């Protein structure tokens with residue numbers, strides 16, 4: 001265990017000189033408390049001693065050098081939309097919020113890249129590049145809230161991973177400030193290199209434990225052609241999950257999206273939206289499928305084949321959203337999922353994120369429901385189903401007190417994760433290990449792998465000041 005020092009008034013003064021008075025929160029408990037938790041929930045909150053908001057790489061470097069010399073823990077923070085507790089300052093110390101580093105520095109059509117600071121809101125980038133006829137494909141469902149820096153640090157996924165891959169696939173370059181204040185420039189505006197060990201890849205998904213990203217170069221794609229969204233109800237979960245591979249085979253290309261929502265999820269989302277979804281009385285689960293095509297003909301062929309594959313697999317019907325308004329109204333059902341759950345239960349646990357091979361999804365879904373039932377806990381499941389990535393979300397039952405709930409929820413996730421691992425999967429597809437999944441991560445990873453990871457962490461951060469208590 002590292003023995004950390006406290007932030008003294010002198011150190012707070014030096015940090016204020018580095019960042020400017022407006023960009024430091026010290027001693028104001030109310031303001032500090034907004035940085036004590038993330039979307040994992042307030043039940044896990046821990047107070048930072050100070051929050052600093054640097055505006056450039058030089059300032060980040062000075063903060064890190066100071067923290068390293070004084071053995072003060074530093075928790076990097078982006079938008080705080082993470083659900084694995086990765087931005088919670090477990091050891092107090094400094095929260096380094098990148099929120100002031102929020103500029104899109106360049107969109108370059110020839111290189112097909114965007115160069116951004118870490119606190120650019122993901123959706124802002126998506127919209128900005130679309131204006132240039134380009135497309136940023138790495139965004140998660142929290143697109144309106146999360147920052148690009150947070151997406152890179154968690155290797156975020158989302159609904160389009162089946163076609164475009166997760167955030168890792170879209171990062172070309174990173175400027176990183178290390179624990180000792182050193183600055184690394186990794187990758188660049190190039191799309192291939194065999195030029196030694198790939199340290200950039202190592203940084204992606206490192207959840208603030210290896211370095212702080214201060215500049216990011218992202219790959220852009222040509223904007224996709226026309227799209228159509230299908231809403232497909234099924235009366236049986238097994239039929240729903242099994243339809244997925246048949247859809248992909250039938251359309252002979254990767255769809256943009258195949259999302260799954262179970263009955264409870266759809267019920268709560270539709271209630272939240274004050275609307276009704278077709279077949280709500282009969283359907284046990286729904287797929288939301290999005291396909292694209294370069295021409296109207298190609299698009300029609302594709303969605304008709306997808307629809308036929310669904311009907312062959314026992315779908316109750318296929319609803320087509322072929323104009324912007326109807327497609328958006330289908331998508332809203334999925335997008336409001338988390339808020340809809342929180343409306344009925346403010347303590348609903350949103351940290352379920354297991355992933356298994358597509359062939360094992362049905363089995364994991366059954367096991368998840370069984371485990372939740374065993375503990376008398378209601379579960380709602382949404383899934384990026386074509387990636388085998390399930391989000392089982394747990395509602396706090398009345399028989400459990402608020403104090404005991406986080407522990408029970410994590411116990412259930414451990415059981416679900418153990419089943420996922422037995423089926424060839426892992427405990428997080430996109431949200432990360434953070435601290436909520438740390439025990440199960442450490443208990444299930446082979447020792448030889450953990451030893452290598454500890455060696456890497458020690459090399460980058462020998463004093464263990466960067467986001468301690470997370471991942472390793």
Ligand SMILES: Cc1cc2nc3c(=O)[nH]c(=O)nc-3n(C[C@H](O)[C@H](O)[C@H](O)COP(=O)(O)OP(=O)(O)OC[C@H]3O[C@@H](n4cnc5c(N)ncnc54)[C@H](O)[C@@H]3O)c2cc1C
Pocket residue numbers: 038039075076077078079080081082083086087098118140141142145146147148149150151152153154155156157158159206207208209211212213214338339430431467
């Ligand atoms: C409603 C909702 C829907 C969601 N949907 C998805 C989804 O579809 N896919 C998905 O993957 N996730 C999803 N999430 C989870 C979350 O939005 C993602 O993990 C997101 O990538 C976190 O971004 P953030 O900016 O909020 O980062 P934060 O939560 O602030 O930080 C996340 C991690 O990144 C580190 N970090 C932040 N900035 C930096 C930096 N500059 N350098 C180094 N490390 C840094 C932090 O220390 C922390 O470990 C969802 C969350 C919610 C609430």
